[in-house]
Amino acid sequence: MKREIIKTLDGSTTIHLSEWNESYHSKHGAIQEAKHVFIKNGLALFDNNPVSILEIGFGTGLNAFITFLESQNKKQKINYTGVEAYPVSAEELLAMNYVEELESLEFHNIFEKMHKSEWDKEIEICDLFSLTKRKQFFDEINDFEIFDLIYFDAFGYRVQPELWSTEIFQKMYNSLKPNGVLVTYAARGVVKRSMISVGFTVEKLAGPPGKREMFRAFKKT
């Protein structure tokens, strides 16, 4: 599938798949979306407490890098697992401008380290942040109650409806600890129904710039 690097409206880059007319991030702003959906409405719920995060779709590592920056700011211990079946190429990563756009040049080596680190092995990126990149398909996930927070960042329902199914959300529910939280940029009724049917309590929140709504789901026990 043809892949091209494009700039989103906040100046940050993303990868666009023209055949699907689908991007890795919102065209209204990749960084803006990541901060709003995953940090403000996800990570921030945990204050400064240690958090274990599962990311569905590691992709360019933008969410992981922004989460790393938060861990530095707040001195918060984070254990991050990113699942990805189709890693982004080294060439594409070089074209991503997240380090510059996030004004974090002092951490450019960290973004590189995240991408160069071995797959399927826990790597200590620094004393506060450990990363495990799992080269795995989402339907192969079989964890039980080990994560506090899930960043559900699969491609949209329009192009990959099978990833928004009850089967996948059941796996997400199982992998969360009691009272765990899942956040996603999506806001379709069909997605909400899948989440509710496996036991999640779902709320609708205001979306990032350019998107009206998004979902946050809780494993309430």
Ligand SMILES: C[S@@+](CC[C@H](N)C(=O)[O-])C[C@H]1O[C@@H](n2cnc3c(N)ncnc32)[C@H](O)[C@@H]1O
């Ligand atoms: C929306 S992008 C994720 C963007 C990413 N969070 C970031 O910050 O760059 C969705 C990701 O899911 C991956 N993916 C698609 N289908 C998958 C599957 N069945 N199993 C695992 N990964 C998959 C894609 O390769 C892509 O990297």
